[in-house]
Amino acid sequence: MSSNRNATRASSKILWRIAAITTLGSLGFGYDTGVISGALPFMALDASQGGLGLTPVSEGLVASSLIFGGAFGALFAGQLSDRYGRLGVLKALAILFALGALGTSVSPDMWSMVVTRFMLGIAVGGASSTVPVLIAELAAPKHRGRLVCQSELMIVSGQCLAYITSASLAHLFESPFIWRYMLAIALVPAVLLYVGMQFVPTSPRWLVSKGRIAEARTVLAGIRDTQPEAERELKEIIAQCNLERQHGGVLSTLREPWLLKLLAIGIGLGFVIQFTGVNAFMYYTPMILKETGMGTHAALTATIGNGVISVIATLIGMWVINRMGRRSMLLLGLTVVVLAQIFLGVVLNFMPTSLLQSYLALSGVLVFLFFMQMCIGPVYWLLMSELFPTRARGLMNGISVSLFWVFNAIVAFVFPVLLGALGGMTFFLFAVVNIGSIIFCTLWLPETKGLTLEEIEQQMEQHFGGRKWRAVEAKAY
Structure with a gap:
């Protein structure tokens, strides 16, 4: 023992x-x-x-x-x-x-x-x-x-x-x-x-996909608790790779309906995370706070607070993610994000310019960032590494994350324009968009907690392969 x-x-x-x-x-x-x-x-x-x-x-x-x-x-x-x-x-x-x-x-x-x-x-x-x-x-x-x-x-x-x-x-x-x-x-x-x-070490899944099974066995033996566990996982990987080869090359992936649905979810998650407005807060917090009359130096100091809160929140997210599951964490984060954005809209639109308004706006930003970085940011990157099959994981991940960066650019460009034209009403607009994100995640997002990558692939093919969608129930470890 x-x-x-x-x-x-x-x-x-x-x-x-x-x-x-x-x-x-x-x-x-x-x-x-x-x-x-x-x-x-x-x-x-x-x-x-x-x-x-x-x-x-x-x-x-x-x-x-x-x-x-x-x-x-x-x-x-x-x-x-x-x-x-x-x-x-x-x-x-x-x-x-x-x-x-x-x-x-x-x-x-x-x-x-x-x-x-x-x-x-x-x-x-x-x-x-x-x-x-x-x-x-x-x-x-x-x-x-x-x-x-x-x-x-x-x-x-x-x-x-x-x-x-x-x-x-x-x-x-x-x-x-x-x-x-x-x-x-x-x-x-x-x-x-x-x-x-x-x-x-090299990825054992990539090694198996290239026919280098002996090397994959050596890698798994070095990073698993026991030899039987490593052998069992190797068999799963080999079986899944053999199954994948029957589907043809990587580019043929884009013609398979269930994989197109998965790709749409990956792209949709990039939209969800960027249209929370997170990078608008990271790039433009001083601009937001100066709307309340806060001085430039104080606003810049508050930006450091953004970074500290983000680190603390991510540490907590790492601790809870295997307890709560990916889907429930993301929905919790989006719910609080919507409430924080409504709060910011109320503070900026309906309160007189004052020190109290500045501190309330800052508290809204920090609550937003705390739940964003605890519940949404970590889950996004984790799902991007889990959702897609081995044979096309790089391609589908690359397309999804590439559009994630495009959505980033759109928000970074649009936010200051909206803030200048609409003022605090901008946050009500983001809240409406994020309510749509909650609906999207509720209807389409699978749960992947506790599954091997091969089991995730099998579950996704089963549930997106033509039968009516229901949330995937993952076994607990």
């Missing part, structure tokens, strides 16, 4: 170490998306003062270039990971992370900054689609929820680190070139990711 417990502890430690290394890509994702808020004010300075002389329009180009690069990177990294493996793609992305970080930090003008930010976006988008998939394919069902959620934890930790680093550097150093150092720090997680990936 004690030997079994020791084996369990050993395999768990290996899996957590693998997740810690792999999610350095997610840390880079978070840092690179968050650091621009601290760097832009310095980049807007005239070239004679150490900046790039950005105008409001060119600021938008610089900020959005990473988002569009993310859409491109997610799409193509997914397809490449199906062909060449998740591990090889992440190594290439680590090099791209490093080149992008170096390029942005030494960019001499606006256009070179846009190009290098787009390159960095390819790495960010590629990591966002590849990291959760690799972790999910390595993890056992009882560990998968928390391990994949570690990716979301590293994203919000990277954003929080970017906010704190930018504020600290700006406070400690008076140099107008400090923005270059803010951007160059992104080299650190890129280098650590590349070095660390030398110690991460």
Whole structure:
């Protein structure tokens, strides 16, 4: 009995170490998306003062270039990971992370900054689609929820680190070139990711799909509690891969109705998470708070609060996700998001400008972010790693996450326009959209808690393959 417990502890430690290394890509994702808020004010300075002389329009180009690069990177990294493996793609992305970080930090003008930010976006988008998939394919069902959620934890930790680093550097150093150092720090997680990936095993599911069964057996033996467990899982993977080969190539996937329904759910979930307005809050919280009369410095300090709350909430989400299940967590998060947005709309529209209004608006933002990052963000990335079949997981994940980035760009562009035109009424509009998201998730979202990836695929094919839909009941571990 004690030997079994020791084996369990050993395999768990290996899996957590693998997740810690792999999610350095997610840390880079978070840092690179968050650091621009601290760097832009310095980049807007005239070239004679150490900046790039950005105008409001060119600021938008610089900020959005990473988002569009993310859409491109997610799409193509997914397809490449199906062909060449998740591990090889992440190594290439680590090099791209490093080149992008170096390029942005030494960019001499606006256009070179846009190009290098787009390159960095390819790495960010590629990591966002590849990291959760690799972790999910390595993890056992009882560990998968928390391990994949570690990716979301590293994203919000990277954003929080970017906010704190930018504020600290700006406070400690008076140099107008400090923005270059803010951007160059992104080299650190890129280098650590590349070095660390030398110690991460290849996905056993990808190995089996390429006929490399002996290698898959070796990998599973090293990351499962017992040899019988590893052999049982290997048999399931082989049987599922043999079944998948009967369906033809990857591109034929897009002609199978039940997989198209799954893809529609994946795309719909990207819409759900982005149209909560989460990135509007992350990018524009100072703008929201300044609507209440709060000063600029206080508003910027509150943005750091966003990062801290996001990290705490994600840690709690990792703890509860295997207890509550994916579907119930997402519905809980969306319900509170709607209530928080209605609250913000009431505060901004019907209260006089005052210190009380500022604090009530800030409390609404923080409640929103807490439930968003605890219940919605982690579940999205976990479902993106679970829903799709092995033979097309990279392709379907890549398409879904690519459109996730497109939805991100739409919200980032539309939100300030709506806020300027409608003021606090904007939040009522988002609440209505999110009520629609609750209806979508209630009707279509499956529960995947406690199932192996092969069992999830079998359940999805059964329930989306022509019979009337009902929620999938997963067995508990």
